Amino acid sequence: MNLRRKIIKFFAETMNIKEHSSSPSGDHPVTDKDPLSIHVAENVITLESIYADCSDVMFRHFLIGNRTKAVLIYIDGMSNIEEIDKNMLTPLMRQEIETHFDVRTILEQALTVSSVKEIKTLEDIIKEVSSGNPVVLIDQQLQGFAAGLSKWEKRSIQEPSAESVVRGPRDGFIETVSTNIVLLRRKIKSPHLKTKTINIGRYSQTEVVIMYIEGIADKTLIDEVQNRLNRIDIDGILESGYIEEFIKDHPFSPFPLILNTERPDITAASLLEGNVVILTDGTPFALIAPTTFYSLLQSPEDYYEGFIIGTFIRWLRYTFLLVALLLPSVYVAILTYHQEMIPTSLLISVAKSREQIPFPALVEALIMEITFEALREAGVRLPKNIGSAISIVGALVIGQAAVSAGLVSAPMVMAVAITGISSFLIPRYSASIALRILRFPIMFLAGTLGLVGIMLALLTIIIHMCTLRSFGVPYLQPLAPIRKSELKDSIIRAPWWSLKKRPHWTGDYNKDRQPNGQIPSPAKGNE
Amino acid sequence: MMERGKISPVQMALLMNPAISATVLLLVPAITAKQAHRDLWLSPIWASLIGFFVVFITYQLNKLYPKETIIEYSEQILGKLVGKLVGAVFLLFYLHITGIIVREYGEFLSGAFLQHTPIAVIIGTMVLVCSFAVIGGLEVIGRASEIIVPIVMLLYLFIFILLLKDLEIENMFPIMEKGIKPSLMGSIVPQSWFSEFLLISFFLPYVKNKKKGMKWGMISVISVMLLMVLTNMMNLLLFGNLTPSLTYPVMIAARYISIADFLEHLESIVMAIWIAGTFIKITVFYYVLALGTAQWLKLSEYRPVVLPLGFLVLLHGLWSARDLQELSHFLATSGAVYILSVQVVIPVILLLVAFIRKKVQQRKGSLQNESPINH
Numbered sequence: 001m002n003l004r005r006k007i008i009k010f011f012a013e014t015m016n017i018k019e020h021s022s023s024p025s026g027d028h029p030v031t032d033k034d035p036l037s038i039h040v041a042e043n044v045i046t047l048e049s050i051y052a053d054c055s056d057v058m059f060r061h062f063l064i065g066n067r068t069k070a071v072l073i074y075i076d077g078m079s080n081i082e083e084i085d086k087n088m089l090t091p092l093m094r095q096e097i098e099t100h101f102d103v104r105t106i107l108e109q110a111l112t113v114s115s116v117k118e119i120k121t122l123e124d125i126i127k128e129v130s131s132g133n134p135v136v137l138i139d140q141q142l143q144g145f146a147a148g149l150s151k152w153e154k155r156s157i158q159e160p161s162a163e164s165v166v167r168g169p170r171d172g173f174i175e176t177v178s179t180n181i182v183l184l185r186r187k188i189k190s191p192h193l194k195t196k197t198i199n200i201g202r203y204s205q206t207e208v209v210i211m212y213i214e215g216i217a218d219k220t221l222i223d224e225v226q227n228r229l230n231r232i233d234i235d236g237i238l239e240s241g242y243i244e245e246f247i248k249d250h251p252f253s254p255f256p257l258i259l260n261t262e263r264p265d266i267t268a269a270s271l272l273e274g275n276v277v278i279l280t281d282g283t284p285f286a287l288i289a290p291t292t293f294y295s296l297l298q299s300p301e302d303y304y305e306g307f308i309i310g311t312f313i314r315w316l317r318y319t320f321l322l323v324a325l326l327l328p329s330v331y332v333a334i335l336t337y338h339q340e341m342i343p344t345s346l347l348i349s350v351a352k353s354r355e356q357i358p359f360p361a362l363v364e365a366l367i368m369e370i371t372f373e374a375l376r377e378a379g380v381r382l383p384k385n386i387g388s389a390i391s392i393v394g395a396l397v398i399g400q401a402a403v404s405a406g407l408v409s410a411p412m413v414m415a416v417a418i419t420g421i422s423s424f425l426i427p428r429y430s431a432s433i434a435l436r437i438l439r440f441p442i443m444f445l446a447g448t449l450g451l452v453g454i455m456l457a458l459l460t461i462i463i464h465m466c467t468l469r470s471f472g473v474p475y476l477q478p479l480a481p482i483r484k485s486e487l488k489d490s491i492i493r494a495p496w497w498s499l500k501k502r503p504h505w506t507g508d509y510n511k512d513r514q515p516n517g518q519i520p521s522p523a524k525g526n527e
Numbered sequence: 528m529m530e531r532g533k534i535s536p537v538q539m540a541l542l543m544n545p546a547i548s549a550t551v552l553l554l555v556p557a558i559t560a561k562q563a564h565r566d567l568w569l570s571p572i573w574a575s576l577i578g579f580f581v582v583f584i585t586y587q588l589n590k591l592y593p594k595e596t597i598i599e600y601s602e603q604i605l606g607k608l609v610g611k612l613v614g615a616v617f618l619l620f621y622l623h624i625t626g627i628i629v630r631e632y633g634e635f636l637s638g639a640f641l642q643h644t645p646i647a648v649i650i651g652t653m654v655l656v657c658s659f660a661v662i663g664g665l666e667v668i669g670r671a672s673e674i675i676v677p678i679v680m681l682l683y684l685f686i687f688i689l690l691l692k693d694l695e696i697e698n699m700f701p702i703m704e705k706g707i708k709p710s711l712m713g714s715i716v717p718q719s720w721f722s723e724f725l726l727i728s729f730f731l732p733y734v735k736n737k738k739k740g741m742k743w744g745m746i747s748v749i750s751v752m753l754l755m756v757l758t759n760m761m762n763l764l765l766f767g768n769l770t771p772s773l774t775y776p777v778m779i780a781a782r783y784i785s786i787a788d789f790l791e792h793l794e795s796i797v798m799a800i801w802i803a804g805t806f807i808k809i810t811v812f813y814y815v816l817a818l819g820t821a822q823w824l825k826l827s828e829y830r831p832v833v834l835p836l837g838f839l840v841l842l843h844g845l846w847s848a849r850d851l852q853e854l855s856h857f858l859a860t861s862g863a864v865y866i867l868s869v870q871v872v873i874p875v876i877l878l879l880v881a882f883i884r885k886k887v888q889q890r891k892g893s894l895q896n897e898s899p900i901n902h
Contacts, residue, residue, distance in 0.1 A: 337640065340792045449644070449652065451795050452636060455802040456656050459675075463660045466670040480670035481535065 035120055040069050040139040046122065047073065057129070064106075065095045069139040073125070078132030080151035087112045088134065088147060103143045115148030130205065154179065160262035160284070162429055165301045172262045177207050177281035180264070184211065184277075187268040192216075198229060200243070204236030207281040208243065216274045216502070216510050221471060225276045225289060240280040240287050247289075249469050254437055256430040257470040259291040265300050273502050274510075290471035294478065294490040296431040297321065302493050310493035320422035325435050327422070328365045329446035329454050331415045335361040337450030356406040362447030364408055368416040369439065376420070477503070529821060529829055532666030533735045536743035541672045543727060543747040545679065546811040547578075548754050549804035550631050551720045552777055555755070556762045558859045560771040563713025566703055567770065568763055571755035573714035577871065578721035578748035584874050585724070586741045589731040591881050597728040597874070598819045604881045613873060614823045618816065620869045622836075624723075625812040626843025627854065629654060632805050633844060634851045639778060640798060650844045653802075657810045658837045661817055662830055665733055668810055675803050682800045683754075686793065687761060689784045694764040716859055717755065719866035724748060725874060729815045774851070813840060 037043050044059060051057040060072040070092070074084065091110045107116055117133075119125055120143055125135050132150025157179070160172035173180045181195060192214045199205045208229060212222055228247040237243060244258050245251065261267060262284045267277050270288045278287040297317055302310040334341050335350070342350065357364060375394040382390055399417075402408045419439075426432040438461065445453030468475035478486035485501045488494040497518040501511050534542075560567045585597075592600035598617060602610030633650040641649060660668050703710070727744050734740045762776040765783065773779055781797040817836050821829035848854035 334795075338795045341795050343791060449649075450640065451799050452641065452649070452802060453652075455799050455806075456652055459656050459671075459803065459806050460659060462671055462674055463656070463663055463667060466667045466674075467663045474670065476670065476674065480673040482537070482673055 034122065036122065036125075036137070036142055036144065038140060038142060040071055040137050043122075043137050044071055047125065050122075050126070060089075062089065062093055064092050064138065066093075071137050072134055073129055073137070074134035075129060075132060078150055078152050079134045080149045083113070083149045083151075084134055084147075088136065088149075092136070103138065103141055103145055106138075107145060111145075111147070113147045113149065117146045117148070119144040119146055127205075157183070163261065163263050163266075163427065165299070165304070167304045168300050169263075169265050171264055173264060173267075173279075173284040173286060175282055175284055177209055177279050180279050180284075180286065181209060181211070183264040184268055184271070187264060188213065188271060193271070196226070198226075200229065200232050201234060201236040204238065206237040208237070209279040209281075211271065211277040211279060213271050213274070216272065217276055218274060221274075221290070222276055224471060225278065229278070237280060237282075239283045240278065240285045243278060243280060244287055249471065250467075253464070253468055254434045255293070255465065255468060255475070256296065256428070256434060257291060257468060257475070259288040259295060259428065260285045260430060261288065261428075262286075263300060269300070269303070272513075274504075290473040292470065292473060292477040293431075293465060293475050296428045297426060299427040303496075307493050307495040314493055317425050317427075320425045321435070324419055324422040324426070324432070325439060326442065326454065326458075327415055327419045328369055328439065329442045329457075330451075331412070332361045332365050332443060333446040333450045333454055336447060350409075350411055353409040353411060357409050358406075360447075361412075362443065364412050365416070365443055365447075366440075368408055368412055369419075369443070372416050372420050373436065529827070530665050530733055530818060532664045532669075533733055534665055534669035534730065535735050536739040538669035538673060539727060539730050539734055539740065540743040540747040540750070541676045542669060542730070542807060542811055543724065543744070544750050544754070545672070545676055545804040545807040546726060547720055547723055547751045547808075549801065549808040550628060551717065551751075551755060552758050553631065553635060553775055553801070554855055554858065555717055555720065556759050556776045557771055557773055558716050558855070559713040559759065560762070561713075561859070562715075563710045564768070564771075565699065565701070565763065566710035567713055568699075568756050568759040569703075569710040570713035571717055571752050571759060573711055574717035574721050574755075575748055575752035577718045577867075578724050578751065579745060581722055581724040581871060581874070582727065582741065582744040582748060584878050585728040585731065586744065588728060588874065588878055588881065589737075589740070591885070593737065594732050596732055596819065596822060597725070597877070598822045600881075601877055604877050604884065611823070613877075614819070616869065616873070618819050618823060621812060621816045621819065622839060622843055623847065624866070625809065625816055625840045626847045627858075628805070628809055628812060629840060629844035630847050630854060632802075632809070634854065635775065635801075636798070638851065639775065639794070647841070647845060650841055653806070653809065654813070654837045654841050654844075657806060657813050658833050660806075660810045661814045661833050665730070665814070668807075668814060671810075672807055675807060679800045679804050682796070686781060686784065686797065687757065689786060689793070690761060690765065690780060693783050694761070695767070696764060698764050698767040699760075715863050719858075719863045719870075721748070721751070722867050722870035725870040726811060726815055728874075729818060774855075813837070816840070 037046075044061075048059065056076045058072075058074050058076055060074075062070055062072065064070050072084070072089065088111060091112060092106070095106075095110045103118060107118075117128065119128065119135060124146075125137075125144065128135050128146035132152060133146040133148055135144055135146045137144040154176045155174045157171050157174055159170040163172075171183060173183065185193065190213070194212055194214050196210045198208050198210070200208050210222070210225055210229065225247070229243070232243065232246045234242065234246075240260060244256075244260065248257050250257060259270075267286050267288065271277055275288050275290065278289065280287070297314070299313075299317075302314060305313075335354075339347060354361075359367070375391065378394075379391050399413055403410050403413060423432045423436060426435065442454060442457040445457045447453075449456065465475050466480060474481060477483060478490045483504070486503045489499055489503070497514070497520070500514055500516065502513050504511055556567065559570045563570045588597070588600065592603060595603070598614045601613045601617075604610065605613060629650045632653060633646040636649050637644060637646050660671060724744065724747075727740075731737070731740050758777060761780060762770045762773075765780055766773065766776060770776055778794055778797060781794040782792060784793045785791050813833075813836070817829045817833045820832050820836060824832075826832070848857060
């Protein structure tokens with residue numbers, strides 16, 4: 001306990017030192033909140049010194065109504081140039097105006113752009129230009145304006161490859177946060193769906209959007225999420241994983257305490273259950289908080305197929321979760337300590353296949369498991385067109401050659417293969433890697449203490465999971481502590497018309513999902 | 528307050544069930560059978576009376592001092608010096624008992640499964656795992672019990688079902704052939720186990736819904752009683768007069784299981800679920816020991832004493848007996864008196880003194896209208 005505190009303190013201190021030494025004092029004056037100069041030339045000089053050596057920043061000088069000097073600033077490739085030409089430069093340069101005018105009249109009379117914003121400081125200019133909005137500064141005016149004409153290349157909406165379903169929507173989030181918000185708004189059209197934007201990252205200024213449904217999500221939860229996000233001080237956020245590690249309740253736990261998904265339907269369902277969603281610009285992965293362990297074992301398809309099938313598949317998943325975690329360890333334990341558990345005929349064939357193997361069962365299992373993990377990792381990294389070839393070679397190498405060379409036994413190959421396949425039954429990748437890691441310490445304990453070791457490992461894991469909380473919600477929520485109404489949607493998947501209550505996360509807040517008595521039955525009075 | 532967590536009455540009941548039954552199912556059927564012979568299934572019913580009595584006394588004491596454990600209120604009741612002394616008796620007792628429990632655990636595993644592993648390793652790893660739970664706090668222990676206990680119970684009942692075809696009902700008759708006496712004599716040793724319900728005096732201050740505390744405490748006693756009756760009945764119907772001569776009858780019973788020539792030798796499964804139950808049992812005792820020690824020493828936090836106490840528990844486990852025979856003999860003879868006198872007699876004295884004090888104070892305070900609890 002104390003050691004842990006010390007480690008945290010140490011990290012905190014080193015972080016502070018770094019923060020002081022790398023404060024952006026020598027850099028451009030981002031924090032400059034001074035008003036603009038009245039002379040456009042002066043502003044341009046300041047901006048050009050800020051954007052020195054930025055060849056992609058464009059300064060386009062022109063005259064409004066052939067008289068007043070003005071400058072248009074934008075970043076090449078981030079703004080819609082056709083629109084700028086047609087709706088900004090054309091009206092402004094052809095404008096006939098009096099000597100005395102202000103920015104507001106231009107915005108009201110000349111500019112044919114729907115989204116415009118007045119600008120008063122250098123900071124505003126830098127912010128708008130960096131996000132792709134062209135800025136116009138005018139001589140003899142203390143204000144400029146920015147037009148919302150940003151446009152950059154983005155990926156089209158595709159089916160998320162890691163979370164595919166047979167039945168269900170096939171759209172996935174993309175790297176642009178505004179598109180992702182649209183995807184959610186199309187599913188939840190209520191004005192109660194709120195979005196709050198903050199920028200995190202001293203250099204990256206990444207847009208991070210908190211989304212929730214007002215009236216369903218708990219207010220203290222929303223505040224807590226916001227507070228934790230506001231505490232983050234880092235130079236750049238490139239993926240939501242950065243945020244996840246900063247706001248996790250238990251930083252040293254291998255279990256994912258915040259769910260991440262690429263699927264808008266999962267995200268929308270979580271919003272409707274009262275969760276808070278964190279979208280990060282630049283990544284298709286949304287974060288959902290709070291998260292319980294059983295929600296990591298759910299697939300959206302559980303809810304789209306019939307409830308009997310959903311329940312069956314859930315049980316299949318729970319069973320193979322245990323298989324993925326325990327099978328190699330149980331195999332090692334039984335072979336080493338509890339041979340009497342194997343029926344005689346099976347024992348003979350296992351013993352025959354192990355006759356030539358030079359290693360004890362534990363070493364054999366470790367070699368196989370590590371090789372399998374390496375193959376799997378290689379399969380992800382390899383270019384797609386050779387990936388399949390390598391996996392065939394890998395399968396042949398471990399499967400056939402290793403057995404016939406007498407390095408590993410055939411039952412062990414089977415055990416490892418089943419383990420590998422069952423870890424793919426867990427729908428959330430982050431949960432399955434946590435279990436993959438836990439497999440190794442359990443295997444060591446199984447090799448040293450047999451089934452007793454496995455039990456001790458399981459007990460330790462259970463205790464650890466019982467200590468975990470995600471934003472105040474116990475990680476094993478509907479099972480420990482028991483919540484009767486939520487058991488319907490975790491142990492089984494009850495039919496939709498009987499799931500009347502929302503899971504209550506932190507408070508008892510707007511719990512009813514739907515009214516009673518919606519069980520479909522033949523229409524009455526038709527007899 | 529030292530423990531900030533709260534548990535529900537159901538969690539308390541779930542904790543207390545394995546805290547009593549985990550070891551009772553192992554050694555006690557044979558010990559009971561030595562006295563009660565064919566009526567051994569009746570003994571737990573008599574023995575459970577002491578369980579109800581202890582729960583009742585503990586609840587009454589808790590009503591007088593709702594926010595304190597027995598270590599704290601014994602000082603209030605008996606005065607500083609005597610109270611501290613009684614507290615020390617309780618702590619040394621629980622240290623000793625926890626040592627005995629881990630020794631039973633170690634003896635069972637090293638006897639039946641891990642013959643070549645040193646017993647210190649077997650005990651040490653278990654104490655270490657339990658210390659994680661104790662450090663986690665009461666809430667964590669409560670939640671862990673909600674997951675572990677139902678699974679353990681279901682698997683245990685499952686083994687019964689698998690044994691059904693081997694049971695012979697004739698072994699039971701005639702019931703009470705020699706009157707009620709043998710079964711009463713046989714109930715003395717289980718009584719000492721039932722008196723362990725005094726442990727709820729350490730949990731009641733942290734139970735959310737106090738009014739249901741008594742009810743769930745009683746339900747817990749009933750569940751332990753039923754479990755013991757069922758176990759003894761199974762042993763009797765399976766082994767008949769052989770039962771007293773077996774050390775671990777339940778274990779041997781599991782060897783009987785043979786379904787479809789494939790489900791055989793399930794004793795490893797029995798051991799696995801039994802470890803889970805014992806884990807809860809050791810954790811409960813260990814937690815009570817740590818919390819009590821910290822309260823006795825007036826520390827602000829109990830977590831620093833957990834690991835040192837764990838080491839002491841390990842040592843007591845190694846010292847408590849030379850071998851299983853000695854341990855079993857102690858539990859069957861002097862152990863019962865020892866355990867009952869600490870866990871029943873002292874609380875009864877405490878309650879009596881507390882009532883007399885309350886009466887005296889009421890007589891005094893009837894003029895000042897003072898509440899005795901806020902004293």
